[in-house]
Amino acid sequence: MPELPEVEVARRAIEPHVRGRLILGAACRSPMLRQPLDPALGRLVAGRRVGQVRRRGKYLLLECEGGNSPAESGWLIIHLGMSGSLRICPVGMPAGRHDHFDLEFQDSLLRFCDPRRFGLVVWHPDAAPESSPLLARLGPEPFDPALDGRYLHRVLAHRSGPIKPVLMDNAVLVGVGNIYASESLFRAGVSPLRAANRVGEARCERLLVEVRETLAEAIAAGGSSLRDYVHPDGGHGCFQTVHRVYERAGETCLSCGATIRQLRQAGRSTYYCPRCQH
DNA sequence: CCGACAACCTGTGAGC
DNA sequence: TGCTCACAGGTTGTCG
Numbered sequence: 001m002p003e004l005p006e007v008e009v010a011r012r013a014i015e016p017h018v019r020g021r022l023i024l025g026a027a028c029r030s031p032m033l034r035q036p037l038d039p040a041l042g043r044l045v046a047g048r049r050v051g052q053v054r055r056r057g058k059y060l061l062l063e064c065e066g067g068n069s070p071a072e073s074g075w076l077i078i079h080l081g082m083s084g085s086l087r088i089c090p091v092g093m094p095a096g097r098h099d100h101f102d103l104e105f106q107d108s109l110l111r112f113c114d115p116r117r118f119g120l121v122v123w124h125p126d127a128a129p130e131s132s133p134l135l136a137r138l139g140p141e142p143f144d145p146a147l148d149g150r151y152l153h154r155v156l157a158h159r160s161g162p163i164k165p166v167l168m169d170n171a172v173l174v175g176v177g178n179i180y181a182s183e184s185l186f187r188a189g190v191s192p193l194r195a196a197n198r199v200g201e202a203r204c205e206r207l208l209v210e211v212r213e214t215l216a217e218a219i220a221a222g223g224s225s226l227r228d229y230v231h232p233d234g235g236h237g238c239f240q241t242v243h244r245v246y247e248r249a250g251e252t253c254l255s256c257g258a259t260i261r262q263l264r265q266a267g268r269s270t271y272y273c274p275r276c277q278h
Numbered sequence: 279c280c281g282a283c284a285a286c287c288t289g290t291g292a293g294c
Numbered sequence: 295t296g297c298t299c300a301c302a303g304g305t306t307g308t309c310g
Contacts, residue, residue, distance in 0.1 A: 002303060034286075034305070058304075082303050083288075098288085116287050118304060161281055170305085177303060267283060269301085 002080045004142065004175025005218035007058050010086050014110060015053040017088045021105045023048050023064065030100035034081060034120040037101060044123050045076065045103070054129070057138050057174030060086075061129045062103075073127040076103070077134060081118030087111045139173045142211055147173075149205030156196040156204065163199055164192035165266040167211075176211060179246045180218065182271045184211040186245045191277040192263075192270045245271040 002010070026042035038044075051063035051073060062076040078086070089109040095102070101112040101121045112121055124132045139155075140147045152173070159166045166172055167181045176184065185192050187210040190203060199207065244254050249262035249271060258275035 006303075032286090079304080081287095081305080084303095114287095115289065116302090116304095118286065120305095159280075165281080168304090179303065266281075268304095 002058065002084065003177030003180050003215075003218075004055075004058060005180070005215050007055055007060060007080060007175075008219050009222055010080070011053055011055045011060055014086055014088065017108060018050045018062065018103070018105070018110055019053055021050050023050065024104045024106060026104060027095070027102040028100070028121075029095060030117065033100060033114065033117050034079065035122055037121055038123060041101075041121070041123055042104075044074070044125070048074070056129070056135050057141070057170055058177075059135060063129075071127050075124040075126070075129045075132070077120070077122050077124050077129070077132060078112065079120040079134075081114055081116060081120065083116040084112065084114035084119035087113065137171055139169075139171050142173060142175050142208075142215055147208065149201055149208055152204040152208055153199070153201040156199055159196035161196060162193050162265055163190060163196045164270050165268075166196040167207075168266075168268075173211070175215065178268045179243065180211070180214050182246050183244060184214045186272060186277060187214060189277055192265065192272050194278070245273060247271065 023045045025046045028037045028039050028041055030037060045064050048064040048066045051065045052061070054061040054063070058079060060078040060080075062078070064074050064076055066072040066074065078084075080086075087110075089102075089111045091104070091107060091109060093109065093111075095111070096113065098115040098117075099111050099113045100117070103110040112119070120134075122134070126132070129135065140151070155172050156163070156166065164181050164185060167176055167185070168178065182192065184207065188203065188207040190199060190207055245260050248260045251260050252258070253260055253273040253276060256273065256275045258273055260271055261274055263270050263272075
């Protein structure tokens with residue numbers, strides 16, 4: 001799935017199509033995603049109006065206003081998992097095999113498709129989305145201005161394992177998945193094998209700068225990273241952002257010419273340049 | 279507390 | 295052509 005940039009791109013793409021719209025109901029076609037898809041969801045959202053369209057980490061949050069007071073709002077929490085996507089469709093468009101959920105408006109549908117079903121669509125019956133247990137343990141947003149190298153350094157201080165899986169830990173920092181972890185570490189010149197507690201404060205500062213820049217570039221490029229990611233507006237992401245190390249094992253490093261290596265950390269592929277990263 | 283690993287599920291591409 | 299295997303964006307629970 002989609003890492004933070006792809007979720008943010010999806011958020012921006014669907015927002016103008018759903019914001020302020022009256023929800024007529026919902027169609028739930030597949031019982032089992034990461035959590036069961038509640039068949040009563042349609043009844044819960046019908047008659048509400050879409051308010052804010054937010055993102056927290058890799059979660060999309062759709063405010064569903066109810067009644068006359070903000071206190072009656074609830075939230076639709078959506079996660080795209082590894083293979084999820086959202087699309088705006090015309091009413092009546094036949095659902096494909098992996099189209100598990102539709103949010104129904106008068107003249108359009110917000111359709112959730114997820115072949116691997118690691119994604120999630122749940123109703124959160126509370127006006128405060130952050131009270132959801134799904135969001136409770138999430139670390140800071142990468143673009144939070146309050147986040148700095150000092151914080152990162154402090155958190156990494158009691159992690160003795162290699163930095164790369166730690167960078168992907170949503171309790172440390174949200175939104176950095178497998179692709180952008182490798183990419184950010186390369187840009188920061190930090191080896192994915194380096195023990196997290198042996199990354200000094202200055203390098204933490206640098207790493208954070210590179211995480212932000214990597215994510216920002218990917219957002220600007222329209223969520224470029226995914227082979228089969230489909231934009232909500234239809235069409236594929238433009239492949240403008242070139243990965244510097246990800247999926248480039250055996251190829252030459254773009255900055256020094258050494259051969260990019262691949263290894264496995266915590267069950268995931270890591271790519272890095274043995275000469276540029278220490 | 280930490281970290282490695284399996285599990286969840288489908289699709290795809292490589293190799294035979 | 296068709297089989298089997300490895301691997302793919304994430305998260306969570308279990309085990310050591």
